[in-house]
Amino acid sequence: MQHQAHREPPSFIFTRSTKIYELLAGDIAAAAVSATLVAPTVTIIDRAIVEKASSNQPLLRSLRHQAWSLLKSPRQFMLSLPFGIVWSLYAGTYGVANVAETISERLTPEHVGTIVGASAFLVNVPLGVWKDVRFAQMFARIPSRVANTAAASATATVPMPKLRPSRSATTVWLVRDALTLFGSFTLAPRLATAIPDNLALHPQTISQLSVPALTQIIATPLHLLGLDLTTRQHHIPWMQRIADTTRSGLLSTTIVRCFRILPAFGFGCIGNTEMRKALHKQHEQYD
Template identity: 50%
Template structure:
């Protein structure tokens, strides 16, 4: 490292030097943040796209999840270019690239400014970006894959969704609640719990965040999945349906959907977050060595 002293470099520099650092180092750090976000999103998007489609088709017309996973995986392997350049892949990639990029950039800027509430600001900014994009993605997936017509006849699917503003708003609110739970568990609760893991369990500095990042987001799905299924039912059946019928319908596939949403969270907010953190650390480390 260029500065082995434990005292932060910004504390040793004059205001002019800190301003120079802001204008030279910060843009390169932010570029590293964007690069880490883009690469991490690219790594996890294929599997999440396949899982999300299978889950929507399961809740919409009871297609077995395993069959959907197999069929869509084989289709992606046979024609990867078509799979990558279709709308669903782009939706998922945009969602996670933006989420990681905002989390990285906010933390970098907050650290450079020595903001006392950087962690909370990062959580709030990430939520503001992730939740609307997540709801937008889910609505598009419900439109594209929410009937047995599939994505080959998107216009027919769109016409089949009868718009009811009140029910649509309720579905959107439940999607918002679901994503807020996931974001809180992934970006706030997991890092905090990593700090309280006793050294008797593991003393390796990287083991603690790995443990919490691979478990806490998964456990949040025990709460988020019922909200997810109910919101999907509200959006797909935008007409008057007795509440008891909606509850029965949303609970019908709760067990299997919870399992697969837990599996889905592992690449999205487990391995994806870990890859993003490691890549970001690597890019920032190279910048520090070069300065």
């Protein structure tokens, strides 16, 4: 067996005493915990936005109702389908980004940012569209005239029928998600390196919290337009759709989505990164 000493060097997986599967396990654990922390807030806000956009239900009332449901029955809330959908979205996004970073750091360290951003985009976009469609199916309401009553002019709401997103809605949401992910995974880290240390104690934290939130100024009208295209699939002129979305609480929805993005791509990304580093540090032992 002396010829074994002349074999080629081992692959990158075994160049460290730490096996790659230990690092990947830390990646997945960090993603799961981070998703669990951010999913309640995102679930509450996304449901309220759908109800506001489709039936003009007051945004704050819906937020209060869902928050109370979480506080009253946290176990039931976290076992619900909406929570599971949102959790899957962010666990998948964080998890794939973590795994891509771990592997690319060892294979092509000069392209880590590009690989991580592209991987997160390819996972987040389809899961994000799936989440938006399912929320529209579960929570959107369409107006229905109440007939044969004293209040004949009043309106009620009925559940949205099961439907598929149109190509236009999918395209609009694709642009929305591309903008959000670019701000979160690419622009925020680049701006953090450009901030002088004497101007901020924690430039990475400041950049990661502010940049994704500011992207919602542009992303929110796109989100509402995509939701309108999903819930009203009959022919409506584009200018009328745009006018309708801007009238239906655009300012309040933008503010709420700015706060929504903080846990998802602000605190969530920071927490995921720090947990990943801590878990990796437990195993990172160089020979």
